[in-house]
Amino acid sequence: MSIRNLKKIILGILGFFLPLVFVSVGSAEKWDQRYINSLPDSAFAIIEVKEDGKKVRHLPHHDHSGEVDIPHLKSALGRIHQVKWVDPANFEKAKNHLDEHYQAYRQKRAKAQGLKSLININEASTNELLRLPHIGEKLALSIIEYRKSHGGFKTTSELQHIPGIGPKVFEDIEDLVTAE
Numbered sequence: 001m002s003i004r005n006l007k008k009i010i011l012g013i014l015g016f017f018l019p020l021v022f023v024s025v026g027s028a029e030k031w032d033q034r035y036i037n038s039l040p041d042s043a044f045a046i047i048e049v050k051e052d053g054k055k056v057r058h059l060p061h062h063d064h065s066g067e068v069d070i071p072h073l074k075s076a077l078g079r080i081h082q083v084k085w086v087d088p089a090n091f092e093k094a095k096n097h098l099d100e101h102y103q104a105y106r107q108k109r110a111k112a113q114g115l116k117s118l119i120n121i122n123e124a125s126t127n128e129l130l131r132l133p134h135i136g137e138k139l140a141l142s143i144i145e146y147r148k149s150h151g152g153f154k155t156t157s158e159l160q161h162i163p164g165i166g167p168k169v170f171e172d173i174e175d176l177v178t179a180e
Helices: 003-026 033-038 070-082 090-112 137-149 156-161 167-176
Strands: 044-049 055-060
16 A cells, blocks of 8 residues: 555544534534623623623633634624724734634644645645545646636635535535635
8 A cells, every 4th residue: 555545544534523523613502691701701702890880791602611612702703893992902812812712713624634735725736625634636726727717716605606615515615725
């Protein structure tokens, strides 16, 4: 057995089991208000203080142990524009804080998948795209064809326009790709 075949087998095994880990992480329980109230201030993206002295804690994304909770981190990033800020300048601080966590998570996930870095779908070769979970030669070629015919990808979510990349496949690859 050649080294190349062995690598393919190992990546195939990782490609099967790794998404299972992230699916279990992605299906975390909803945090109720009591749990959120019990979290330390460090669990939030930013703490503001109103004129009356009352603390306002925004965008919880760490659990009680201090670990970043990925589903809640993604939720916080999705809700950041809905926050009513005491000081609008805190929007940028909170966004930067959340983005740092998300980028670290994405890099860690890419490395666990055997990738050196995130895959840029606007530049990736067929072989690079084949390293993504669920992406075979047919989908890799479809991604490249879509890229050519649409002048590149503006966002990674455009991958969902490609037949064969539904919500489940996209969920498994969205944190491994970029459209820079």
